[in-house]
Amino acid sequence: MTPASPSPNHTTLKARLEGWARPARGPMALASGLGIAQFAAYAGFAWSAGQALEAFFSGQPALAWLGATLLLAALRAACQAGEIRAGVEASTTVRQSVREQAARALAARGPAFSERIDSGELASTLTDGVEKLDGYFARYRPLMPVMLGGPMILILAAGAVSVTGAIILMVSAPVLILAMALAGAGAAAASRDQLITLQRLAGRFNDRIQTLDTLVAFNAAEREADGLARAADDFRVRTMRVLRRAFLSSLVLEAVSALAIAAIAIFIGLALMDRPVAGLGAGLTLGEGLFLLLLAPEFYMPLRRFSAAYHDRADAEAAAESLAPLFEGEARDSAAGPVRSSGAPSIGLAEGEVIYPDGRRGLAPLSFTAEAGQITALWGPSGCGKSTVLKALMGYVPLSAGEIRINGDPAHAPLLGQAAWIGQRPRLFHGTLAQNIALFDETIEPARIRAAAEASGAMGFATGLPEGLDTMLGERGYGLSGGQAQRVALARALAADMPVLLLDEPTAHLDGEAEALFLDTLTKAAEGRTVLMATHSPAARAVCARIVDLSGEEAGS
Incomplete structure (x- = not known):
């Protein structure tokens, strides 16, 4: 998601996938056990079927063998169904767990992380990327024990009838595995390349949709449409590259297994015609020959399934790599928030300094x-570090030096949990006005929402809406003016009942009249609260009791 993030090596990706598998170890173990059990059931089925056919052709009673054949076929089908069900449960558990971990990691990193990445790529990673884990945990991981246990059962069963037949199966297996490995070389890289291309395409499409009005205004819509078409075609080419490798692996598998099955069939045919080669297979009965012939295709079934699931592993590694920026590096510690004060606390910094990882100074001491x-008021022109101060207090960016202080004492955690945040452009969501004030928190009572709307001045325009506070708002608050959106943001802060309000240039995009209304409402709402406002507006400065002047600092916001 971030170009600066180093690509994890294979060991790191494998360790991450192993970690994600922990919540689903039970279902995966069950899937593997049922997968191996079905081969034991199949060996019994093949023997019963061979004996039933031999009894039929020799004129002997075959009903008992036929009944055993049907019973073992049903048992095998039950094992297969159980294996699939357990695999699906394992995959669902893992994907749900990964999404929860990713959401917590994203919240722990805060806006300082999310604002540096493409939102479209992030959305694609959390949806398409996580979905690519499905095949790995539903099929590939449970199949690993089956790859060894299933063929071993069939080799032992074949060896009990004919050592030569067992040897043919044993010799063909490593040859087949080597051929598949050569044919599938580079599949992981191709799958990773495809996923990265998809993320970039999603990010580009998301950005263009959000800026469609700008593109139309500058007559750039058609050019960008052509660009998206080229990007989509590039994704098609990379997808076909992945499919070509998959089909090549399948072709090699079918070719080698067909040759091995043909060799066993020839061996059985010669033995049944009393013309064994070098005495091998002498005395083989019809039932035993049919038993070996039925075992041969099934012996290669785990390899066929592995061939199909191998690309699931490549997809999972690509997904783990795309999710790596969320789980690597330093994250803000949000496990223990500050203790809520009984009243409004005093807040501040003591020699607080922010230096970003690339060496840029975000805030001078x-x-x-x-x-x-x-x-x-945090006063000063754009670029002096006002926004960085607020982000540092919230824990969105870590302090490189100094400390946060609450009521004069060092804080052991940032203000997250006791401070409400109001930015330059408040984010409003598709939902009712009341839901936006409550931030979809169903525990906030309607009376509290209405009181917050009245205190913030939002009720002044809400009464003129078709359904009042129940009026649906469009995406990003479509239908409200900038001043109205700011009042909704203030109502949100009041409904949350936080003792501290942090405001980042709240009047930067308001006209004079809207700014005056907002500041008048803020002054009333500030009673009993600690309010820290970053601003370079003289009107906003005029309502502040104290000014912290950052204009002399050499800092960047």
């Missing part, structure tokens, strides 16, 4: 205190 019950 700064010390200040925002007193409880007041509005404090």
Whole structure:
């Protein structure tokens, strides 16, 4: 997702996949056990079928053997169904767990991480990328024990009848595996390349949809449509490359297994015609010959399944690599938030400094205190570090030096959990106005939502909407003005009942009248709360009790 992220090596990817498999070890073990059991059932089925046919052709009673054949066929079918069901359960468990871990990791990293990556690529990774884990945990992982146990059962069964037949099967297996490995070389790289291309295509499409009005205004829509068409064609080419490798592996598998089965068939035919080669197979009965002939195709079944599932492994490794940026590197510690104060606390920094991993200085050493019950302004032009101060207080970016202080004491965690955040452009979601105020928290009572709307001034325009607070809003608050969106954001903060309000240039995109209305509402809402506002607006500065001037700092926001 991020170009700067180093590509994990195969060992790291394997370890990550192993870690993800832990919640599903039970279902995967069950799937493997049933997979091996079906080969034992098949060996019994093949023997019963061979004896039934021999009895039929020799004029002897065959009903008992026929009944055993049907019973073992049903047992094998039950094992197969159980194996598939357990595999699906394992895959579902793992994918749900990975999505939960990814969501927690994304929340732990905060906006400082998400704002540096393409949202379309991230969405593709969390949907298509996680879905690519399906085949690995549903089929590939449970198949590994079956790859050894199933053929071993059949070799032992064949060896009990004919050592020569067992040797033919044993010799053909490593030849087949080597041929498949050569044919499938590079499948993992091709699958990874395909997934990366899909993520980029999704990111590009998402960006263009969100900026469609700009593209149309600059007559760039047709050019971008052509660009998307070329990107989609590139994805088609890479997908066909993956499929070619898959079909080549299948072709090699079928060719080698067909030759081995033909060799066994010839061996059985010569033995039954009393013309064994070098005495091998002498005395082989019709039932035993049919038994060996039925075992031969089944012996290669795990390899056929492995050939189909091998590309599931390649897909899973590609998915694990695409998810790596979420699980690697340092993440903000959000496990233990600060203790909620009984009232509004004073907050601030003591020699707080932020230096980004690439060496850029986000904030020069700064010390200040925002007193409880007041509005404090972080004042200065764009680029002086105002937004970085707020992000550091919330824990969205880590402090390189210094510390956060609450009520004059060092804080052991950022303000996440006791501070509400209002940005320059509040994010509103597709849903009702009330749902946006409550942030879809069903535990917040309607009376509390309405009180927050009234205190923020949002009720002033909500009464004019068709259904009041139950009016549906479009994506990103479509249908509301900038000032109205800011009042919804303030209502959201008040409904959450946080003792601290952090505001990042809340009036930057408002006209004079809307700014005056918002600041008047903020002044009333600030009673009993600690408010810290980053701004370069003189009007906003005028309502603040204290000014922290960052204009002399050499910092970047």
